[in-house]
Amino acid sequence: MDDDGCRGPVAADAPVALCEAHLAAAGEWADAQYGVTDALPSPCRLCGSRLGVRYPSGWLCAVCEWRYGDLPDDDIAPPRVDVVYYLRYDDRVKIGTSGNPRQRFGAIWHDELLAFERGGRALEQRRHVQFAADRFPGTEWFRRSDALTAHIAVLAAGVDDPWQLHARWLSEALAARG
Structure with missing residues (x-):
């Protein structure tokens, strides 16, 4: 990779005209910026969902956005939802x-x-x-x-x-x- 731009071969089916190395770097940047949707390691302790978003800093539940691994405060009464x-x-x-x-x-x-x-x-x-x-x-x-x-x-x-x-x-x- 050089500072003058992308000079490596570009795959015909690449979504943008970048070599494989630059495309991988862009993908890693997007994953860090926007997260990767994936299955949580175990169900969310707050809502029970298995769907999460993985960031470099950790997981969030994709349903309720509870930080994976945090424990709900048992001293707080659960909300009432009629x-x-x-x-x-x-x-x-x-x-x-x-x-x-x-x-x-x-x-x-x-x-x-x-x-x-x-x-x-x-x-x-x-x-x-x-x-x-x-x-x-x-x-x-x-x-x-x-x-x-x-x-x-x-x-x-x-x-x-x-x-x-x-x-x-x-x-x-x-x-x-x-």
């Missing part, structure tokens, strides 16, 4: 809300968590009104109508596991605390 949940039991769906869904689900007989929607009681009540024609009277359980199934499909689109979405909301709420 969600509307959709649980399936047989051919019925329960639309409810909770700030602590793991604990709440322990008290509800169900087959599957279908989706989460971020929101509290007001959103839950809107969903109860929206799907009132399918509601079992006096309960929070609904028939699996086409409209309800379509709504759940929209919420679940691109979400492999609703718990990962919930973990991201929790980590975002914690990060917003500062």
Whole structure:
């Protein structure tokens, strides 16, 4: 490499006209500047994600940006994130809300968590009104109508596991605390 520019052979498929040595140097610079997305060595302790960004100074979780290896402060209460949940039991769906869904689900007989929607009681009540024609009277359980199934499909689109979405909301709420 010389100060007058790149004089080595340039590969025909190179994205820019640089020799292999200069292209490698540019790649290393970009990795240091912008990080490299990769699998974390173990799940993020804050949100559970396995996706991270590696910098020369260390790893950050790609979901919540928690510095890999840092321990969450157990003295700080976790943030409250209210969600509307959709649980399936047989051919019925329960639309409810909770700030602590793991604990709440322990008290509800169900087959599957279908989706989460971020929101509290007001959103839950809107969903109860929206799907009132399918509601079992006096309960929070609904028939699996086409409209309800379509709504759940929209919420679940691109979400492999609703718990990962919930973990991201929790980590975002914690990060917003500062």
